[in-house]
Amino acid sequence: DAKTTQPTSMDCAEGRAENLPCNHSTISGNEYVYWYRQIHSQGPQYIIHGLKNNETNEMASLIITEDRKSSTLILPHATLRDTAVYYCIVKAGTNAGKSTFGDGTTLTVKP
């Protein structure tokens, strides 16, 4: 699996959009970028994933650069409930369950 690099922590103000970056410079052509988040003392929750096109769902948007070496998760209107650890993971095929979750980015949304 390609290694990912994320900032250790970020703060944002409630109601603002927040962009969480992820570098994955060794990503292979068939690997997808997945984002999960983990709210304190709960299991990780899937947010979004994509291959090369930008994706949007009810939770967030995912922007993947043209060279696919980095991506950005966009939370359009951060709320206090978005305070969590956000993980960026690169995986291919049917192996999404065998994902390596590193330290992720601890996002703190402040009032």
Added chain:
Amino acid sequence: DVKVTQSSRYLVKRTGEKVFLECVQDMDHENMFWYRQDPGLGLRLIYFSYDVKMKEKGDIPEGYSVSREKKERFSLILESASTNQTSMYLCASTSGTENTEAFFGQGTRLTVV
């Protein structure tokens, strides 16, 4: 709403006890996984299963075993619990379709005293 349900949220067991952690998914998923999560170590894969009665070791299988008698249920067994198995345990499942996401349970926080 799809669900992965773990039998206990919190569990306290004594050293040497045999411990069963149960996980059930209602999505007819082929693949199921057990992780443990410890501060500073991220999520580490213990065992996984791609089919009924099938199991494969993950990165840290020592001290654990698993059972998958039915497609929807995947059990993690601590044969003789030890204090270093105090941890958060997470179950996950995925479908057999390529490039789909993993669904996680809410976690079981196990304390071995």
